Amino acid sequence: MDDNKLNIAITGESGSGKSTFVNAFRGVSDDDERAAPTGVTESSMDPKPYFHPKNPNVILWDFPGIGTLKYPADEYLEGVKFEKYDFFIIMSDTRFRENDVKLAREIQRMKKKFYFVRSKIDNDINAEKRKKNFNKERTLTKIRDDCVKRLRGLGFESPQVFLVSSFKLLRYDFNLLHQTFYKDLPKNKRIILLSTFYKINPEIIRKKKQTLKSKIKYYALGSGAGAAVPLPGLSVAVDAAVLVGAVTNFVHAFGLDIPTLQRLSARTGVSYADLCAVIISPLAAGEITTELLLKVIAQLGSIAALIATEEVSRFIPIIGIPLSLGLSFTTTYKILKLILTELPDDAHRVFERVLV
Ligand SMILES: Nc1nc2c(ncn2[C@@H]2O[C@H](COP(=O)(O)OP(=O)(O)OP(=O)(O)O)[C@@H](O)[C@H]2O)c(=O)[nH]1
Ligand SMILES: [Mg+2]
Missing domain, CATH: 1.20.120 (Four Helix Bundle (Hemerythrin (Met), subunit A))
Incomplete structure (x- = not known):
């Protein structure tokens, strides 16, 4: 692993919003020439690197969708070079599934950190808004509890789930997610991440x-x-x-x-x-x-x-x-x-x- 680089792996099922997140995190719009292609299924098995515009040593690796017919989970996991990444984000736009948990277990076994991210929260909020008695906080709590319950059911003791929208990045749990992986990083890697949002050193x-x-x-x-x-x-x-x-x-x-x-x-x-x-x-x-x-x-x-x-x-x-x-x-x-x-x-x- 390279001490001067921060390699972040973005994984999850096909269509869960990985590429869109890779762009939003870097402050790059989806139609920018530096953007990861979104709304299309990647045909390659290899993760693709996307460099942060503020510091190219921060690299987001856009993984292909896990668990598609083309790439069953086990085969997928075999190909992942776990040691290369500083941490993993496991993304789901609905409920976390067997494959997400398989991946999480493997990451854990390789002594790496991972974070469950429930994506496209703006969609959920918009749908709930149509109902009478809409309450944003209650809706968010319900989604979070639901994800946690589900992950518990799949054998995870006390999972933490972050609710994120790549379209409204600064709402919901994005800052909390960022704080969490920032705190989990060693000092030398924190400096690298810091440079993407703080111009002082x-x-x-x-x-x-x-x-x-x-x-x-x-x-x-x-x-x-x-x-x-x-x-x-x-x-x-x-x-x-x-x-x-x-x-x-x-x-x-x-x-x-x-x-x-x-x-x-x-x-x-x-x-x-x-x-x-x-x-x-x-x-x-x-x-x-x-x-x-x-x-x-x-x-x-x-x-x-x-x-x-x-x-x-x-x-x-x-x-x-x-x-x-x-x-x-x-x-x-x-x-x-x-x-x-x-x-x-x-x-x-x-x-x-x-x-x-
Ligand atoms: N409303 C909403 N839509 C999103 C969000 N993130 C992604 N999408 C949409 O979801 C679709 C799939 O997004 P991608 O980013 O291409 O998903 P992916 O996980 O990279 O998909 P694969 O590469 O096929 O595995 C696209 O139409 C996105 O515009 C979000 O935060 N909110
Ligand atoms: Mg993609």
Whole structure:
């Protein structure tokens, strides 16, 4: 097995929605040229690899339908190279059958993980909606219980079944399924999966820090368009709009904005509160306002130290701005530089937190 790759096997009966799931998982539409063909029965016995667009080391293997006349289950199982896959998804669009259980047992015997997925849940919900007294949660519970009961009947003690729709991927149990196999993976494989939905890693953090650092002087130069706010205890005023804009960009660049952290939490199963608990900067995971910035600036240490240093005053003659503006430029520059030392550390801590 390749340590640098994540191989996910998608198995199940013919027509259960495997190829459609392979596409949905990768965020590829069914008519995309990279898509696995759907609505057609595959004629080949071999599983086909489909690479994740965000990281080609994540490979979804689209299996042919198990248990067709052409490929009886036993013959099918003989051909599967179990050791090659990190885990298996066993998909059914109705009830799990003998063949699904045979497959699950074989996977278990080979000491690999598998997850039962009941597919096309949108169809079930739409059909139930036509009835009086429709209740979504009750319908979902009924389908789940039914699958579990059935699997128990086929000899599985306490199976977990995930209800998924590839047409409405983010509804139902997809996130729970994702969290579950994410948690079950070893750390080195989690990093690979993480890269498909989270653009932050130590290398990217380092590069972004460098790029943003080189941009600070341009941000500071942009001062003047917005309202100037006097800094507490200092005669110099800085442009609030520039500061808010720059810091908002920083926070987004390091994935420390609320939507990114929420998405990260939904996919990894690490709670949003747990992610926030490792964040130190008050600027992350919140709305950046002038008031908040002023508060943070007041805590940045000696405010007086924000005033011109040799390093910054180098720029002033080059840019040719008068000294009064230069002071504001210098101060903005220094503030942004200090903030830029804090946020990357938070990004590192969040990254580490979702891997343990
Ligand atoms: N409503 C609904 N239809 C789905 C869903 N997933 C798949 N389908 C439909 O079910 C049919 C079969 O889907 P495929 O993805 O081709 O099934 P498969 O398991 O790959 O089939 P084989 O390759 O023949 O084994 C297609 O018409 C899909 O559009 C879903 O989540 N919801
Ligand atoms: Mg298929």
